[in-house]
Amino acid sequence: MSIERCTRQLGSTGRRGAKGDKAMSADSAVKELTTPVRTCPVCESTSSRPFLDFAEWRVNRCRSCGMVFLANPPAYEYLSQEHAWTSSYEQESQSRRRREPILHALEDVFRALRYRLRPDRLGRLIGAYGLDGCILDLGCGRGHRSVRKLPPTATPFGIEIEPGPARVAEQVFAQRGGTAWCVPALEGLSNLQDVSMDGALLIAYLEHETQPGPVLGELARVLRADAPVIIKVPNHASVNRWVRGRRWCGYRLPDHVNYFTPGTLKMLLARCGFVVVRSRFTDHLPFSDGLWLVARRLDPASPGSEK
Numbered sequence: 001m002s003i004e005r006c007t008r009q010l011g012s013t014g015r016r017g018a019k020g021d022k023a024m025s026a027d028s029a030v031k032e033l034t035t036p037v038r039t040c041p042v043c044e045s046t047s048s049r050p051f052l053d054f055a056e057w058r059v060n061r062c063r064s065c066g067m068v069f070l071a072n073p074p075a076y077e078y079l080s081q082e083h084a085w086t087s088s089y090e091q092e093s094q095s096r097r098r099r100e101p102i103l104h105a106l107e108d109v110f111r112a113l114r115y116r117l118r119p120d121r122l123g124r125l126i127g128a129y130g131l132d133g134c135i136l137d138l139g140c141g142r143g144h145r146s147v148r149k150l151p152p153t154a155t156p157f158g159i160e161i162e163p164g165p166a167r168v169a170e171q172v173f174a175q176r177g178g179t180a181w182c183v184p185a186l187e188g189l190s191n192l193q194d195v196s197m198d199g200a201l202l203i204a205y206l207e208h209e210t211q212p213g214p215v216l217g218e219l220a221r222v223l224r225a226d227a228p229v230i231i232k233v234p235n236h237a238s239v240n241r242w243v244r245g246r247r248w249c250g251y252r253l254p255d256h257v258n259y260f261t262p263g264t265l266k267m268l269l270a271r272c273g274f275v276v277v278r279s280r281f282t283d284h285l286p287f288s289d290g291l292w293l294v295a296r297r298l299d300p301a302s303p304g305s306e307k
């Protein structure tokens, strides 16, 4: 499918410069950019209780469904510029390595062993669930993941909020007939045609999204029926999180605004028009910090699906 047929309003670049449209001073106060206290991103309950505090960041647990989430996340503009994930991830990783060098050396060893035992999980899932055609990579970064893992017949499209990585992704996707847009995910999705995509990758994305329900609802609209979606998020139900407590590597504030367990992720997907087709024990091992899951866009025409 051509780019023009996929999009409703955006051009091939679709870039909306965060630094251009909404200029912000470098010393903008976090509180000025902080959105009001969130409702639960899974069940939309307004009732939550404090779970953890990290300086000015408040992590709450929903009283209704148990979802843990950042209650006072920063606005998109803050994340796209002053606290861009790419740079903050590097800084946080280096900081953790300095604080706990032995622990991180051990984690590196276990991670290498895990990769040797089960290499290229994303590539295997893409092959097993037949991702091909127009594939949308939400939070695509520089786009290298899609280019490396998707079959050569696939056309990669991406949405990335950080301008630098989005520019790279736009170039590498263009070589395969696709493109990338530098906009918040909900805005990017709203510009795509109904049923214009054949699959999606949400790898290390949903934990960053302050509006995961509306985004998944829009994603369902642009996907064809039965389109596969591969998801990876940090697993808040991991043993590591229980043992490490507030020092768990998944707590990255304010970048990570949602802390899913297999249960809460399935709950959210069901509410947004998806059916989970794979969530095995090996996809979220207790001692792994990652949670993998494959869902499909529910066929609106099938019995029992949502209207």
Ligand SMILES: [Zn+2]
Pocket: 040, 041, 042, 043, 044, 045, 062, 063, 064, 065, 066, 067
């Ligand atoms: Zn809830």
